[in-house]
Amino acid sequence: MTKIGLEVHVHLNTLRTKLFCSCSACYVGKDPNTVTCPVCLGLPGAIPVLNEEALKKAIMVAVALNCKIAPKLLFTRKHYFYPDMAKNYQISQYDGPGSMAIAKDGIVNISGENVRIRRINIEEDPAKSVYPTGSMLNSNYTLLDYNRSGVGLLEIVTEPDITGAKEARIFMEKLRSILEHLNVCDCEMEGSMRADVNISVEGGERVEVKNVGSSKDVEDVIKYEIARQRAAITQGIKILRETRHWDNDRKVTIPIRLKESEEDYRYFPDPDLPPYEISDNYVKAIISEMPELPDNRAKRFVKQYEITEYDANVLVMEKALADFFEKSAKYYNNYKKLANLLINDYLRWLNDRNLKIADSKATPESIAKLMKMLDNEKITIKIVKQILPEIIDGKDPEEIVKERNLIAITDRSYIERIAREVIEQEKEAAKAAKNDPRVINYLIGKIMKKTSGKADPIYTREIVLQIINEL
Amino acid sequence: MKVIVDDNLIKRLERLALIEIKDVEKEDLKKDLNEIIEFFNKIDELDLSKTEPLFHPIESGKLRNNVESPSLNREEALSNVKRKENGYIIGPSTVE
Numbered sequence A: 001m002t003k004i005g006l007e008v009h010v011h012l013n014t015l016r017t018k019l020f021c022s023c024s025a026c027y028v029g030k031d032p033n034t035v036t037c038p039v040c041l042g043l044p045g046a047i048p049v050l051n052e053e054a055l056k057k058a059i060m061v062a063v064a065l066n067c068k069i070a071p072k073l074l075f076t077r078k079h080y081f082y083p084d085m086a087k088n089y090q091i092s093q094y095d096g097p098g099s100m101a102i103a104k105d106g107i108v109n110i111s112g113e114n115v116r117i118r119r120i121n122i123e124e125d126p127a128k129s130v131y132p133t134g135s136m137l138n139s140n141y142t143l144l145d146y147n148r149s150g151v152g153l154l155e156i157v158t159e160p161d162i163t164g165a166k167e168a169r170i171f172m173e174k175l176r177s178i179l180e181h182l183n184v185c186d187c188e189m190e191g192s193m194r195a196d197v198n199i200s201v202e203g204g205e206r207v208e209v210k211n212v213g214s215s216k217d218v219e220d221v222i223k224y225e226i227a228r229q230r231a232a233i234t235q236g237i238k239i240l241r242e243t244r245h246w247d248n249d250r251k252v253t254i255p256i257r258l259k260e261s262e263e264d265y266r267y268f269p270d271p272d273l274p275p276y277e278i279s280d281n282y283v284k285a286i287i288s289e290m291p292e293l294p295d296n297r298a299k300r301f302v303k304q305y306e307i308t309e310y311d312a313n314v315l316v317m318e319k320a321l322a323d324f325f326e327k328s329a330k331y332y333n334n335y336k337k338l339a340n341l342l343i344n345d346y347l348r349w350l351n352d353r354n355l356k357i358a359d360s361k362a363t364p365e366s367i368a369k370l371m372k373m374l375d376n377e378k379i380t381i382k383i384v385k386q387i388l389p390e391i392i393d394g395k396d397p398e399e400i401v402k403e404r405n406l407i408a409i410t411d412r413s414y415i416e417r418i419a420r421e422v423i424e425q426e427k428e429a430a431k432a433a434k435n436d437p438r439v440i441n442y443l444i445g446k447i448m449k450k451t452s453g454k455a456d457p458i459y460t461r462e463i464v465l466q467i468i469n470e471l
Numbered sequence B: 001m002k003v004i005v006d007d008n009l010i011k012r013l014e015r016l017a018l019i020e021i022k023d024v025e026k027e028d029l030k031k032d033l034n035e036i037i038e039f040f041n042k043i044d045e046l047d048l049s050k051t052e053p054l055f056h057p058i059e060s061g062k063l064r065n066n067v068e069s070p071s072l073n074r075e076e077a078l079s080n081v082k083r084k085e086n087g088y089i090i091g092p093s094t095v096e
């Protein structure tokens, strides 16, 4: 059986400051090495002090993932020599003497299946390595930017309970939605959610693919690795334990040999960071301030808007989409139709173009106007789909319809005239249509084409059926 | 835990500390290590079965508010750095 485990690193990028110092956590786009201080540069004698907000966010995530929360906050030094960590250890957490993870033993439900969470650690991010050739594999030196050094991370580790590429993707998306609902992470930011993916197939050892940047890439990595590992085993080649790197351009994984081996991190409790008690009351106070989580929001959507469970779950998988649905629902009250448009047309159109919800300039008012024009039979569903991209571009639906004269044709005698013209040209099809509903749709399509999608679809169908019956 | 000071240990320490130890230094180092370990072994003479391990002399730490304060400017931050390029620190390659 295929076993997949994920180690997800989440940037605490909604915090104002880094984890242990008061440098800004917002390092993206800043000149290299301009957001540092003695603590995040790792200068001797500098004392780290934890950001209180980071602890609160970690506890919220632990609660959302149904974990047990540690009674004490304890930090560990994880030692290694690497140019991205000047003090030669990372402040992290570890289960060992005098040390423990902030949370463990959680569960996340992914479409009916439970994925166990082994633990959650709070840790600091290392500096950013930039490679002069663009790739770590053929650069003979590394350029270091310490702006990222010391930014807070949560490391969320699952048990190897995931069985396929798609499940892994859904897990990542659900986790992302939880993090966004809790305002723990602005996951739109590049590199804000990275995963190390562990994959083993039957008859092989565990292979780790490091630093995968998105849920789509996690899915691609797993598909690739399962195929590669299975093919190797079929050919009698052994799959040994190794670390690989995901080449996003070529969509392949390649083995990497890192200079630092993992065998001996020499963990010990960080003497700079005395323990901090996490009392039940402290946790209770945080829970009472927690925002609504996606699962609860989906349940509320089913109750409040009477949409299907399926639609509700799709909407809450992306916080921005769920927010847009609720805002639009203030202006338009056929919620089922609204959910349908947002999921099947709006979201799909954006996804097909690799755009994010945040890229859309559509307003809740314009979506409501569009749907009302459809309900009032001012425009046809064809026109709705046709002009949706322009509404996403920020245009007003009423203006588009007026400017381009897209108002639905409801004049029966006009539609009948067009229908008779089409059927005259399509005599064979018209005969066949008597016994084959697909051919009726073909004829309706022809009429729609002639009227640029404006003929009222219900009238058109009635008229076509009537003419065919006369034949 | 009994630690045996031998060539294997020296080799391991050499690798962990990323330093090269010359053969002439090895014997001196073994002698020093043995003395250090012996010194710490004094603790084993005490009955500590009823003593909880102490990891921090201070019972409870403090937390910091999530409020920014100014960072160092780049000249200050990089004043100890020998090799630089366009505001970056130059470090060694990280793959073999």
Ligand SMILES: [Zn+2]
Pocket (backbone or CB within 6 Å): A018, A021, A022, A023, A035, A036, A037, A038, A039, A040, A041, A150
């Ligand atoms: Zn700092």
